[in-house]
Amino acid sequence: MLELRDLYKTFNPGTVNEKRAIDGLSLTLEDGDFVTIIGGNGAGKSTVLNLISGAIPLDSGSICLDGKDITSLPEFKRAKYLGRVFQDPMMGTAATMGIEENLALANRRGARRGLRPGITSQERVRYREQLASLGLGLETRMTSKVGLLSGGQRQALTLLMATLKKPRLLLLDEHTAALDPKTADKVLQLTEEIVSRDSLTTLMVTHNMKQAIQYGNRLIMMDAGRIVVDIRGQEKKDLTVRDLLEKFNIENDRMLLSE
Amino acid sequence: MLANILGSLATVPGALPGAVAQGLIWGIMAIGVYITFRVLDIADLTVDGSLGTGGAVCIMLMLLGCNVWLAMLGAVIAGLLTGLMTGVFHTFMGIPAILAGILTQLSLYSINLKIMGKANQAINVDKYSLLVSLRWVRKAMLNNPLIMVAIIIVILIAFLYWFFGTELGSGLRATGANPNMSRAQGINTDLNKVLGLMVSNALVAFSGALLSQYQGFADVNMGRGAIVIGLAAVIIGEAIFGRIFRNFALRLLAVVFGSIIYYVVIQIVIQLGLDANLLKLLSALVVAVFLAVPYWKSRYFRRGVKVRKEAE
Numbered sequence: 001m002l003e004l005r006d007l008y009k010t011f012n013p014g015t016v017n018e019k020r021a022i023d024g025l026s027l028t029l030e031d032g033d034f035v036t037i038i039g040g041n042g043a044g045k046s047t048v049l050n051l052i053s054g055a056i057p058l059d060s061g062s063i064c065l066d067g068k069d070i071t072s073l074p075e076f077k078r079a080k081y082l083g084r085v086f087q088d089p090m091m092g093t094a095a096t097m098g099i100e101e102n103l104a105l106a107n108r109r110g111a112r113r114g115l116r117p118g119i120t121s122q123e124r125v126r127y128r129e130q131l132a133s134l135g136l137g138l139e140t141r142m143t144s145k146v147g148l149l150s151g152g153q154r155q156a157l158t159l160l161m162a163t164l165k166k167p168r169l170l171l172l173d174e175h176t177a178a179l180d181p182k183t184a185d186k187v188l189q190l191t192e193e194i195v196s197r198d199s200l201t202t203l204m205v206t207h208n209m210k211q212a213i214q215y216g217n218r219l220i221m222m223d224a225g226r227i228v229v230d231i232r233g234q235e236k237k238d239l240t241v242r243d244l245l246e247k248f249n250i251e252n253d254r255m256l257l258s259e
Numbered sequence: 260m261l262a263n264i265l266g267s268l269a270t271v272p273g274a275l276p277g278a279v280a281q282g283l284i285w286g287i288m289a290i291g292v293y294i295t296f297r298v299l300d301i302a303d304l305t306v307d308g309s310l311g312t313g314g315a316v317c318i319m320l321m322l323l324g325c326n327v328w329l330a331m332l333g334a335v336i337a338g339l340l341t342g343l344m345t346g347v348f349h350t351f352m353g354i355p356a357i358l359a360g361i362l363t364q365l366s367l368y369s370i371n372l373k374i375m376g377k378a379n380q381a382i383n384v385d386k387y388s389l390l391v392s393l394r395w396v397r398k399a400m401l402n403n404p405l406i407m408v409a410i411i412i413v414i415l416i417a418f419l420y421w422f423f424g425t426e427l428g429s430g431l432r433a434t435g436a437n438p439n440m441s442r443a444q445g446i447n448t449d450l451n452k453v454l455g456l457m458v459s460n461a462l463v464a465f466s467g468a469l470l471s472q473y474q475g476f477a478d479v480n481m482g483r484g485a486i487v488i489g490l491a492a493v494i495i496g497e498a499i500f501g502r503i504f505r506n507f508a509l510r511l512l513a514v515v516f517g518s519i520i521y522y523v524v525i526q527i528v529i530q531l532g533l534d535a536n537l538l539k540l541l542s543a544l545v546v547a548v549f550l551a552v553p554y555w556k557s558r559y560f561r562r563g564v565k566v567r568k569e570a571e
């Protein structure tokens with residue numbers, strides 16, 4: 001359903017800071033795939049997700065979603081197909097707007113925004129239910145400004161916003177990395193629930209090898225802008241952290257630490 | 260000395276209606292500034308030019324025989340175009356917002372001169388049926404600027420309240436609040452910035468149209484320093500009413516109150532004998548200090564601010 005073909009991306013070309021972030025990367029996802037992506041700092045994980053979402057422009061290559069070439073669509077148009085949660089909890093929500101207003105914005109992703117009301121009372125009822133299902137007590141604070149929420153609450157809300165209108169593809173970029181372990185677990189659990197409930201095709205970047213093994217049906221490891229490991233099916237199911245470490249000789253401190 | 264001060268203060272009530280009328284008219288302009296500065300998070304300097312454009316277009320159309328409402332509509336359309344110009348400079352041509360505004364402002368100086376044919380165009384209140392005039396500021400009539408502009412402001416705020424509650428208006432607010440998130444939610448942030456700049460400058464030009472009628476002339480320099488007055492109104496309004504006015508419509512009203520307070524204070528200061536030539540310097544310094552307050556707070560009183568935020 002998603003097909004990345006020969007993606008290249010170089011930052012600051014022709015300067016001393018020239019950096020080839022993505023180096024001829026190709027990847028094909030099947031409908032319903034839940035892929036975890038690991039790799040050291042600077043491997044290019046975030047860049048891949050940003051290329052897919054159109055947040056940064058591609059140098060060359062093509063991106064097809066459901067057989068449709070979206071390579072030249074601007075970011076706001078691709079948003080129709082994509083749900084995104086970022087590493088930084090500040091990034092996915094509008095802090096000065098209310099919780100329900102943020103949800104109403106997300107509910108109109110991909111639709112024309114005209115002069116109809118920005119939020120209706122039926123929507124409020126629905127949002128209240130959906131917020132209650134997060135189990136964070138947000139349903140009683142519907143009009144509170146999002147800026148008053150904790151990082152974990154904001155990430156849970158962003159996740160809800162990303163999936164409120166079912167996306168074709170869910171992009172999660174270390175969306176639990178900024179949270180304390182307990183909150184991170186909670187948000188991951190929510191992620192798992194929502195992804196399996198709606199059978200969403202998902203790309204999830206993580207630094208935690210345990211998570212990468214525990215979640216999803218396919219695991220990808222990136223290094224220097226390429227995919228160096230791609231494990232799926234039974235092999236993925238049987239995978240242990242030790243296997244990964246041994247097999248691929250990982251020498252990344254951050255990954256070892258989070259084992 | 261004291262008797263002197265008291266003596267000059269005694270003349271203030273007489274000058275008050277004029278100051279309030281000016282405050283009301285500039286309040287519309289300040290609402291425009293609020294939309295760019297607070298909602299869109301852009302400091303738009305176009306306003307120094309578009310205020311004059313509104314005045315020039317309105318006066319010239321009336322001199323050509325247009326009905327006053329038609330002339331005002333012309334001013335609003337001209338204002339929309341000035342916002343479009345800055346918006347295109349900023350989004351399509353990638354010029355930083357402040358610079359984009361300065362470029363438009365500068366070109367509007369020529370354009371305003373061209374519209375009027377000279378630097379100043381007067382309109383005779385006896386020969387043309389104006390909407391407001393400073394002559395009527397003490398008269399018990401609908402065309403008393405205090406009444407007329409107040410009614411117009413209520414209608415404008417009601418319209419803006421509705422607009423910013425629509426899907427389009429919400430998208431505009433989101434664009435200012437978090438452009439990243441907005442694009443991720445499918446909002447065309449460039450388009451929304453242009454739209455916001457257009458709406459803002461339409462209000463500013465509308466205010467300019469009223470102002471030129473009120474004072475009986477349009478002048479190529481009438482908008483000089485308008486951005487500072489607009490910011491002063493926004494800041495004063497927030498400082499005094501920010502804690503009690505939470506609703507969007509009330510926030511806009513606070514901006515108008517801020518503008519009125521600004522003009523009343525200026526009036527008092529002038530009556531006390533301050534050199535009128537120093538006014539702009541004074542306004543600029545006051546605005547500078549108020550703009551610095553949030554920065555100082557975050558820098559030197561970080562904890563205090565945080566605690567208060569959580570208490571809310």
Ligand SMILES: Nc1ncnc2c1ncn2[C@@H]1O[C@H](COP(=O)(O)OP(=O)(O)OP(=O)(O)O)[C@@H](O)[C@H]1O
Nearest residue numbers: 011012019021039040041042043044045046047048
């Ligand atoms: N906007 C940018 N400008 C310049 N270089 C960039 C930019 N974004 C990323 N890079 C560089 O591209 C490379 C890949 O970055 P990317 O953020 O994709 O890595 P990552 O795998 O997400 O790493 P991390 O685990 O630290 O998040 C890095 O070397 C980074 O320095």
Ligand SMILES: [Mg+2]
Nearest residue numbers: 045046047173
């Ligand atoms: Mg990253």
